[in-house]
Amino acid sequence: MKALLMGMLLLGATPSAEPDAGQVSAVATVGTVASASGRLRVEVLSSMTPLRRGVQTFQVRITEAVSGKPVPGVVLSVQPWMPAMGHGISEVPRVTAREPGSFEVSDADLFMPGVWELRFTLKGSVVEDSATVTLKLGR
Template sequence: MKRCALGAAAVAIALVAALLVLWPRGVEARPQVAESGQFRFELTPTTTKSGSNTLDLVVTDHSGNAANGEVTVEPAMPQMGHALAPITAAPVGPGHYRVGDVGLTMPGQWEITVSLSAERVVIPLLLT
C-alpha cells in the first residue's frame, strides 16, 4: 500500500513538473521599431497574445526629439483578409501615444500601419 502511494505521488510530481515546463507561454512583448524618412516609430504591445490589446507608441525624429501631431494605427492581418478601421492614438506625453482596446482577435502575423503627417510605416506584430 505504501509503495502504491509513493508511486502515485511520484507520478503526480512528474506530471506537474512536465506541465510547468511544457505549458505554452506568450512571448514577452518587446518594442518593434520602424523608420520613415522623417520619423522613428517604436510600438510596444501590452501582450503578444491575441485578443484585446493596448499599443504604446513613441515617435521621434531622427535626432531623438519628440514628434507631435495626429498618430493613427491601422491593424491588418493580410493573410486572413482581416483589417480594422484606422484608430487615432491618444497623446500621453511628448512623442508618446497610446491606443487601447485594439481587437487583434487571431493569433498570427499582424501588420500595424502607423501614420503621422504624410509619413507611414508598417510594423509587424506576431501574436500567439
C-alpha cells in the same frame, strides 16, 4: 454568521486582477521601424509579452530618426491589418496623445493569432508620413 463574516473578509482581501491606478506595468518594445520617408522612427511597446491574440493596448513613440527627439504636434492614426487573411478589424482602435511624440493605442482587438501589421499614418503641421510595424501574435 461567522462563516459569512469570514467569507466577506476573505473576499475583501483578495488582490484585484486590475493594477492600481498609480501602478505602472513594465513595457517592452515589440516593434520598431523607420517611417516611409526615413525621417521618423516609430517604436511600439506593450506590457503583454509575448504578444497573444485579443484586445491590445500599445504605447507608441514617434521620434526623429537622426536626433532621437520626440516629434511634437503629430496626429496619429492606426489601422490593424492581417495580411495573410486580407482583413483588418471593424472597430477603430482609440489613439490618445500622452505627451509630445508619445501615444497610447487601446481597444485594438487583434482577434486571431498570427502576423498582424499596425499601419500608422502620421500627420501634423511639419510632417505627413506613414509606417508599418509587423507583430506576431500567439494563441
